[in-house]
Amino acid sequence: MTVSTMPFLLELVVSLFLIAGALFALIGSIGLARLRDFFMRLHGPTKASTLGLGCLLVGSLLYFSFQRGTVSVHEAIVTVFLFATAPVSAHMMAKAALFRGVGKGGPSRNYPDR
Amino acid sequence: MTWLQRWLPHPLFTGFLVLLWLLMNQFSFAHLLLGSVLAVVISLVTQPFWPERSRVKYPGKLLVYLGRLLLDILKSNLVVARRILFQSDDLKPGFFTYPLSLTDDFAVTMLASTISLTPGTVSAHYDREGRTLLIHCLHLDDEEALIQDIHRRYELPLQEIFDD
Amino acid sequence: MELMISVALGILTTCGVFLILRARTFSVVLGLTLLSHAVNLFLFSMGRLTTGAPAIVGLTPDSADPLPQALVLTAIVISFAMTAFVVVLSLKAAVELRSDHVDGENPNEDRP
Amino acid sequence: MTHLMILPVVIPMLAAAWLLLNHRASIGRQRVWSILSTSLLVALGVWAVTAAQADYHTYWLGNWQPPFGIVLVLDRLSAMMLLLAALLALFCVLYASRGSDREGSHFHALFQFQLMGINGAFLTGDLFNLFVFFEILLLASYALLLHGGGRARSRAGLHYVIINLLGSALFLLALGILYGLTGTLNMADLAVRIAAANPDDQTLLKGAALLLMVVFGIKAAILPLLFWLPRAYSAASAPVAALFAIMTKVGFYAMVRVLLIVFGLDSAQPLNADVFLWLWPLALVTLGLGAIGILGAASLRTMAAYMVILSSGLLMASFAMAEATVLAASLFYLLHSTCLAAVFFLLADLIGRQRAEGYDLLSVTAPLTNRWLLGTLFLVAAASMAGLPPFSGFISKAWLLQNAVSHPKYLWLWGITLVAGLFMIAALSRAGSGWFWKPEPYTGRQRRRLDPARVATVSVLIGISAALALFAAPVMDYMSATAGQLYQPSAYVEAVLGESAMANGGHNP
Amino acid sequence: MIEWAVNLAITLFAVSILLNLYRLAIGPDIVDRILALDTLMINSIALIVLFDIRLSLGILFEAAMLIALMGFVGTVAMTKYLLRGDVIE
Amino acid sequence: MVATLAPLAGLLLLARHWPQLAADDPLIATVQWIPQLGLDLSFRLDGLSWLFATLITGIGCLIILYARYYFEGKASAPRFFILIQLFMTAMLGIVLSENLLFMLVFWEMTSLVSFLLIGFNWSNRGARRGARLSLVITGGGGLALLAGILLLGNMAGSFQLTEILAQSDTLTNHRLYPLMLSLVLLGAFTKSAQAPFHLWLPHAMAAPTPVSAYLHSATMVKAGLFLMARLHPALGDTELWFALITVTGMITLMVGAFVAMFMHDIKGLLAYSTISHLGLITLLIGMGSEMAMAAALFHLVCHALFKAPLFMMAGYVDQATGSRDMQLINGLWRWMPALMLVTIVPAAAMAGLPLMSGYLSKKMLFSESLLVTAPHWANVVIPVWVTVAGLFSVAYSVRIFHNVFFNGKPRDLPIWPPKKKPAMALMPLLVLAGLSLLVGLMPQAIYDHLVHYAVMATTASHLPLYDFSALADAHTPAMMSLLAMLAGLAVYAARKPLFAIHARLPDVDAKDIFETVMQRTIRFSQTLVYQLENGSLQRYLALILLTTVALVAWSLTGLEQWRGPVPLSDLDPLVVFGISILCLSAVGVVLFHRYRLPALLLLSVTGLFVTLIFAWFSAPDLALTQLSVEVMAVVIMMLALSFLPQTSPRESRLPRVLRDLFVAVAAGSGVAAFTYAVLTRPSNSISDFFLTNSVPGGGGSNVVNVILVDFRGFDTLGEITVLGIAAVAVFAFTRNLNLKHRVAESGHSHWVAEPHPVFLQVVAHMALPIALLVSAYIFLRGHNMPGGGFIAGLVTAVALTLQYMAGGLAWAHERMRTQFRSLIGAGLLMALLTGMASWVFGYPFLTSTFAHLDWPLIGEFELASALMFDLGVYTTVVGATLLILANLGKLMTIAGPGKEIG
Numbered sequence A: 001m002t003v004s005t006m007p008f009l010l011e012l013v014v015s016l017f018l019i020a021g022a023l024f025a026l027i028g029s030i031g032l033a034r035l036r037d038f039f040m041r042l043h044g045p046t047k048a049s050t051l052g053l054g055c056l057l058v059g060s061l062l063y064f065s066f067q068r069g070t071v072s073v074h075e076a077i078v079t080v081f082l083f084a085t086a087p088v089s090a091h092m093m094a095k096a097a098l099f100r101g102v103g104k105g106g107p108s109r110n111y112p113d114r
Numbered sequence B: 001m002t003w004l005q006r007w008l009p010h011p012l013f014t015g016f017l018v019l020l021w022l023l024m025n026q027f028s029f030a031h032l033l034l035g036s037v038l039a040v041v042i043s044l045v046t047q048p049f050w051p052e053r054s055r056v057k058y059p060g061k062l063l064v065y066l067g068r069l070l071l072d073i074l075k076s077n078l079v080v081a082r083r084i085l086f087q088s089d090d091l092k093p094g095f096f097t098y099p100l101s102l103t104d105d106f107a108v109t110m111l112a113s114t115i116s117l118t119p120g121t122v123s124a125h126y127d128r129e130g131r132t133l134l135i136h137c138l139h140l141d142d143e144e145a146l147i148q149d150i151h152r153r154y155e156l157p158l159q160e161i162f163d164d
Numbered sequence C: 001m002e003l004m005i006s007v008a009l010g011i012l013t014t015c016g017v018f019l020i021l022r023a024r025t026f027s028v029v030l031g032l033t034l035l036s037h038a039v040n041l042f043l044f045s046m047g048r049l050t051t052g053a054p055a056i057v058g059l060t061p062d063s064a065d066p067l068p069q070a071l072v073l074t075a076i077v078i079s080f081a082m083t084a085f086v087v088v089l090s091l092k093a094a095v096e097l098r099s100d101h102v103d104g105e106n107p108n109e110d111r112p
Numbered sequence D: 001m002t003h004l005m006i007l008p009v010v011i012p013m014l015a016a017a018w019l020l021l022n023h024r025a026s027i028g029r030q031r032v033w034s035i036l037s038t039s040l041l042v043a044l045g046v047w048a049v050t051a052a053q054a055d056y057h058t059y060w061l062g063n064w065q066p067p068f069g070i071v072l073v074l075d076r077l078s079a080m081m082l083l084l085a086a087l088l089a090l091f092c093v094l095y096a097s098r099g100s101d102r103e104g105s106h107f108h109a110l111f112q113f114q115l116m117g118i119n120g121a122f123l124t125g126d127l128f129n130l131f132v133f134f135e136i137l138l139l140a141s142y143a144l145l146l147h148g149g150g151r152a153r154s155r156a157g158l159h160y161v162i163i164n165l166l167g168s169a170l171f172l173l174a175l176g177i178l179y180g181l182t183g184t185l186n187m188a189d190l191a192v193r194i195a196a197a198n199p200d201d202q203t204l205l206k207g208a209a210l211l212l213m214v215v216f217g218i219k220a221a222i223l224p225l226l227f228w229l230p231r232a233y234s235a236a237s238a239p240v241a242a243l244f245a246i247m248t249k250v251g252f253y254a255m256v257r258v259l260l261i262v263f264g265l266d267s268a269q270p271l272n273a274d275v276f277l278w279l280w281p282l283a284l285v286t287l288g289l290g291a292i293g294i295l296g297a298a299s300l301r302t303m304a305a306y307m308v309i310l311s312s313g314l315l316m317a318s319f320a321m322a323e324a325t326v327l328a329a330s331l332f333y334l335l336h337s338t339c340l341a342a343v344f345f346l347l348a349d350l351i352g353r354q355r356a357e358g359y360d361l362l363s364v365t366a367p368l369t370n371r372w373l374l375g376t377l378f379l380v381a382a383a384s385m386a387g388l389p390p391f392s393g394f395i396s397k398a399w400l401l402q403n404a405v406s407h408p409k410y411l412w413l414w415g416i417t418l419v420a421g422l423f424m425i426a427a428l429s430r431a432g433s434g435w436f437w438k439p440e441p442y443t444g445r446q447r448r449r450l451d452p453a454r455v456a457t458v459s460v461l462i463g464i465s466a467a468l469a470l471f472a473a474p475v476m477d478y479m480s481a482t483a484g485q486l487y488q489p490s491a492y493v494e495a496v497l498g499e500s501a502m503a504n505g506g507h508n509p
Numbered sequence E: 001m002i003e004w005a006v007n008l009a010i011t012l013f014a015v016s017i018l019l020n021l022y023r024l025a026i027g028p029d030i031v032d033r034i035l036a037l038d039t040l041m042i043n044s045i046a047l048i049v050l051f052d053i054r055l056s057l058g059i060l061f062e063a064a065m066l067i068a069l070m071g072f073v074g075t076v077a078m079t080k081y082l083l084r085g086d087v088i089e
Numbered sequence F: 001m002v003a004t005l006a007p008l009a010g011l012l013l014l015a016r017h018w019p020q021l022a023a024d025d026p027l028i029a030t031v032q033w034i035p036q037l038g039l040d041l042s043f044r045l046d047g048l049s050w051l052f053a054t055l056i057t058g059i060g061c062l063i064i065l066y067a068r069y070y071f072e073g074k075a076s077a078p079r080f081f082i083l084i085q086l087f088m089t090a091m092l093g094i095v096l097s098e099n100l101l102f103m104l105v106f107w108e109m110t111s112l113v114s115f116l117l118i119g120f121n122w123s124n125r126g127a128r129r130g131a132r133l134s135l136v137i138t139g140g141g142g143l144a145l146l147a148g149i150l151l152l153g154n155m156a157g158s159f160q161l162t163e164i165l166a167q168s169d170t171l172t173n174h175r176l177y178p179l180m181l182s183l184v185l186l187g188a189f190t191k192s193a194q195a196p197f198h199l200w201l202p203h204a205m206a207a208p209t210p211v212s213a214y215l216h217s218a219t220m221v222k223a224g225l226f227l228m229a230r231l232h233p234a235l236g237d238t239e240l241w242f243a244l245i246t247v248t249g250m251i252t253l254m255v256g257a258f259v260a261m262f263m264h265d266i267k268g269l270l271a272y273s274t275i276s277h278l279g280l281i282t283l284l285i286g287m288g289s290e291m292a293m294a295a296a297l298f299h300l301v302c303h304a305l306f307k308a309p310l311f312m313m314a315g316y317v318d319q320a321t322g323s324r325d326m327q328l329i330n331g332l333w334r335w336m337p338a339l340m341l342v343t344i345v346p347a348a349a350m351a352g353l354p355l356m357s358g359y360l361s362k363k364m365l366f367s368e369s370l371l372v373t374a375p376h377w378a379n380v381v382i383p384v385w386v387t388v389a390g391l392f393s394v395a396y397s398v399r400i401f402h403n404v405f406f407n408g409k410p411r412d413l414p415i416w417p418p419k420k421k422p423a424m425a426l427m428p429l430l431v432l433a434g435l436s437l438l439v440g441l442m443p444q445a446i447y448d449h450l451v452h453y454a455v456m457a458t459t460a461s462h463l464p465l466y467d468f469s470a471l472a473d474a475h476t477p478a479m480m481s482l483l484a485m486l487a488g489l490a491v492y493a494a495r496k497p498l499f500a501i502h503a504r505l506p507d508v509d510a511k512d513i514f515e516t517v518m519q520r521t522i523r524f525s526q527t528l529v530y531q532l533e534n535g536s537l538q539r540y541l542a543l544i545l546l547t548t549v550a551l552v553a554w555s556l557t558g559l560e561q562w563r564g565p566v567p568l569s570d571l572d573p574l575v576v577f578g579i580s581i582l583c584l585s586a587v588g589v590v591l592f593h594r595y596r597l598p599a600l601l602l603l604s605v606t607g608l609f610v611t612l613i614f615a616w617f618s619a620p621d622l623a624l625t626q627l628s629v630e631v632m633a634v635v636i637m638m639l640a641l642s643f644l645p646q647t648s649p650r651e652s653r654l655p656r657v658l659r660d661l662f663v664a665v666a667a668g669s670g671v672a673a674f675t676y677a678v679l680t681r682p683s684n685s686i687s688d689f690f691l692t693n694s695v696p697g698g699g700g701s702n703v704v705n706v707i708l709v710d711f712r713g714f715d716t717l718g719e720i721t722v723l724g725i726a727a728v729a730v731f732a733f734t735r736n737l738n739l740k741h742r743v744a745e746s747g748h749s750h751w752v753a754e755p756h757p758v759f760l761q762v763v764a765h766m767a768l769p770i771a772l773l774v775s776a777y778i779f780l781r782g783h784n785m786p787g788g789g790f791i792a793g794l795v796t797a798v799a800l801t802l803q804y805m806a807g808g809l810a811w812a813h814e815r816m817r818t819q820f821r822s823l824i825g826a827g828l829l830m831a832l833l834t835g836m837a838s839w840v841f842g843y844p845f846l847t848s849t850f851a852h853l854d855w856p857l858i859g860e861f862e863l864a865s866a867l868m869f870d871l872g873v874y875t876t877v878v879g880a881t882l883l884i885l886a887n888l889g890k891l892m893t894i895a896g897p898g899k900e901i902g
């Protein structure tokens, strides 16, 4: 790993982004594992994991931009793509859960029942 | 249909594609040329899949909106993180129906995505006829306040952007 | 690490083989997929395992063996084609024979 | 390096791609392209056989020298197989063009792909490339097998496909071992490196050789590996099944090629000896099973499928004797048995179409039209298949048995072959007398017209078998030289890698 | 420091993946499993990106991009299957 | 009458050669056919072949003459004449061959043609069965003979008789002599109806009478005798020869004679009598002395001369009365006096009455039997034996004459009064009877001029002429003859009680036995085959796997050390983690395999981790490919899943699970062991060449891609062909798949489950152009960085698949504006034509070229022909993937079968 030439501050920022991202993702996954009801579990990954990955990608963007000397924005594209698709994934999964009656009689109030 | 409209059905989006190409590669004249050709060709080829005309009236405002959204996402995540980690047993999840005033599909999608990405809410179903969104909330305290908040914070700006 | 890889490939193979010996086409397809993973990884590892040295000229000082990678790539594509084919075929067979049972004559199957 | 060498692969692929591009073309057009392409292949086959008599020919694909690039090698064996496959294919496509090609979609494109795969397998000098061509020919054969649809085909097809997928996995495993220990894929280079490997590595390589034997054994139909075959072959439509007669031979070809060249260079202790040790008993039992199956078959197609098994057994048993003279005879037998198996598949259809009911079931003795003509064709084919003189069956069997005498274990081969011949006589006379003698003359109201073109196709194919007997001497000379060439792996290596390769232990740039 | 951070991040993502697998295994409903797989995909994008940093290669982003695309398509396919009994109709 | 011309001509030709018989050397004419096999078109004319050929053509002429009347007015006549000519040719071939293999050709031909002749009246069940029985026995014998002759040829180094006959000592002392002799004799015995292979002959009587008269008296059955006589000089004069042939002949002689006596069917009686006489001749050949040989050949001639007219008589009676049953046919002399008169001579000859030919030959037999001394039992047993057999032969000869022409009045005959044939029809009988009489009257002359040369040929020595006057003086044979005659008459007189006793014996029909044996064998075969090939895919797979494991395990027993010399590398925790998850998910797939969707999800995890492993171990291209392929595969499986049961019952019992587990663990251990063994050994690969030449030779820095499109582009060409075939195949066999009943079931009316969710549509529409741009990016950079046509193609395909999912098949397909099959064809053509383009420059197929160009404003860039090739790959992949998906999707929707998509 050739990081020796990196300024400390940049290194710190990159590290922070990486670890923050990892933490967000971990929280999302903890939510997925721990929460009681499908619809509650749905929140964790769709938000936390997406953001976690976003942070990580920003860290990576900074890191490689420095490494290569030019702005490397591939990560940004991945991030944008994720942010655009994650809500739709969640939407589709929520639909599937409603269709199957998952969580009916669970902790979520006002369970729609037509 | 003008000549330009025929060849550039989604000029804004085509521009976005060119930019994307330049971002993926290097900024150079060759890539600008190649990217433009690709963008135009791809736009034309995919045009049948995207028959609606673009309705973004104020691209600038869209950027502002997206910036605000990013901040909200950060905030919302901290909130959700706290709830997941420390309050998971006290959560009061529930569904509520959000009455839409937006009509444009793209705009509604933007709104629904925004909702899904921000504090403790996930849009679960879009009733196109009844023009409502079914939303699941991780911690549903005050339904009315939440509806007002969404309307003010997101739906109104979107209405402006899309002139809906 | 070699031992670990070997054991892993062994386990993958075992799982794949066990599944293709089940009586339903779907299990067989699952088994074939696992088996092809195992085989692809095997072929891949025959070029020896190298970390951080993709076979791209000028990227890193040393380089992984590119040939097995090319072979595995071909094998992956071929096994994709075969999987698609076999899935559709098993679907066709299941529809026509009214059963996805493949382990001998099935008592429940309709006869012509 | 002549570009003609690549044409057996390029032409059918061109035809197939063209047919797909113009998939709306009328069936007539499709037939024209397909027959044209196949006829060109026959011409190429003739060229190949002529060219191969002089020397080895190699073709460096992409102009990359072996062992780095893929190389095609034309020797006597591949030339002969090319010609055989092309001839057989021509008959099949002509037969199919009388209507069977309409029973499903894209018969001709798939057929050409099939030929591409078969020809590629015959020509390639690279083991991984062989795998690729195997996959092409297998996939095309799966598709052709299912041509026309129906339950029997679906079921048999599923078994066939899955078993061969397992075979492909084993092939890749073997390739992996070979590459892992030798670092090369070119057959000649492999041969050099395997011969030079240390004893411990050789033991592992022997494992790979046995794996390959299983892989090719599945295709060539050897005993515990062949149970997919009878149902698959008897389910296929007639011209497809007839073409499949060459498929087991592709397996046999690969076995010969790989065992004799790749694992046969070390003259002191060739690795193939251990493979032959296993091949021998298994092949003999296969031969026996083929005979029993022929006797127990319920339909002519099934019978033909077991004939394929029987001939595979005989081929492999004689190959396992590991002697050039025996191999020469078994190559001659290969020609004969391929033609005749195809004849029987076509005949089953030809007869089945003329019968009032029961198609080709042996248990049904329905009236049939044109019993004279069909009966005569059947009689000649049956006599040849059962090894009765003066047809090719007799000549090939006699030569095979005669050449096998020098081998210490020849009596086994003799005994089982002859008893199998007896079984075949019993089964075929039973079928023939039940069909052509027993039933009343056909009195059905609507006349089933016998298609003269189909009859002509079958007759000419039978004629080829007769010609094979009549002009056996030059063919046998060719076969002897072929077998001699195969037992000279070092000449092959030199032809492919250049003269210094042996001395340098392979990888000669 | 980055090395340390990368290793820590990898560890955290690995733990996340284990948690996802746990959910994938226990369900209880199939949508839970789909959700778990979707999350797992996202976490593995992270792993790929971290590999890239750790190995200092800078060539694995396409893989990340593809996982994002494929993960999305996969999730949509599965949910559509659940909703409609079919994926393409 | 054209048909008689051929044999007549043959006869004349033979007659022309008669003067040469006295010469020492046989006439030999050879045309080379297959020298490698030692098979030549080689003919030999010596005394023996001359004798046989004369019999064949001579009797042939008469038979054809006879058949002319027999088949009068029958449509099947031409068939008969063709077949009989063929048969005659074959017989002549046997006797005139110099090359033994060549002889075998004719030998088998007689079996085949006689099969057709016996089955001539095919609507008769007996005829069909009789034909098959004879073919199986004689054909099987032929196979044995083939083996025997091959052995013989191998021992002698040639199949030419001249050479074989010259090597008697070498042959009889050879280690394999017993085996060879047994095989040859097996062939001869089956052909000549020696017990127990005689069974076919009586059933061959279903043939038309001319056939019986010719094949089963004069020709085919004599082929075996001919062969023995022919090979006698080479193989004879050993104890084994004597024992095998003599004993067989004795048994046959007795069985035939005994059974003949009790036959009520005229032809049946004649058939068994023939068997008996064949046995007699065999016995004589077995004795092997010159005199015995002379007796054998003399009797052979006599037998042909008297048996043929008797058969003709039988046919005459059969056609006239519609029956052959001697219990019904009686007293015909009144209606057919001429026939009766003509029959006297052959019947008397068969009985061996004095002055008749048969009398002489029988006497010769008796006298020879007295000379046998070699095994001490023979000199008593054989004379007694032949006398008893002679007794029976007298009895049945008397019977056939007396029962047919006298013995009271006819009873219930189907045709009455008997139909008469023109007098000319009796001509052949008359001629034969006359010849028979002639032989009896002037045996010495006949012997000297006809038989003697043959005997010389069979003994390969110049022997003195047989002295018939000496025979006349021999007393003991005369006594034996007399005894047999008297006793025979006595037996005939006492026939009524004997028939009664015989009737009580169990009725054994060889055809039935044969049928039963055949049926049993067939049933056994069917059972065996069914048990082996029982339709269980799993059993086939298990067999293949077990074989593999067993073979490979066996081969590895000699391995000294699994672990090679290369030191193990360190364990990275990350690798441990990834691999553990991979294994866990694989095990998960197994545990969940009965629940389809969860299993599929776990399978995706497996694929994902394989991707990660590729990414970690420096294979980015593989990672990209694996990932895309995995998702497409899972989508395809999902599509198919809706037609398959969602769960499957627990079916496997514990033993089965344990068996499968054993197989699986064995296979897994094998793979693990090989991996470990190879990974710990040093590698020495050709890959350095690729790394060195990738940029200068292939114009790309991504070596994997350069290998794919250049170094081993041929593989890639094959690979996309596979993909194309798969797609076309899927198209072909889903086209007419009818799933209407499924469509009816799938009515989803749930409020949340709309077919095309709006949000999904919006995102999908936006994703398409972006994905296309990304594919373009991946495509263009592939030559230098991870990517390439294949991955780009899959990305495009995935993006388009997303359109299908979001907007529906009909909606999306309308907008594709392309035919996927054409796309596949175009892609393949593109790749192919790129490869062919190199011919223009004189380079081999697929030779790549590239150029670095420098254009104003744009700068330097590279153009490579490989890019064109890769474009073909891209196009094919897109077309193939979409064709598969669209057609799978089609199954449940749109118009149903018949409507083509793609």
Ligand code: NA
Binding pocket: A045, A046, A085, A086, A087, A089, A090, E038
């Ligand atoms: Na998501």
Ligand code: NA
Binding pocket: B114, B115, B116, B117, B118, B119, B120, B121, B122
């Ligand atoms: Na939200």
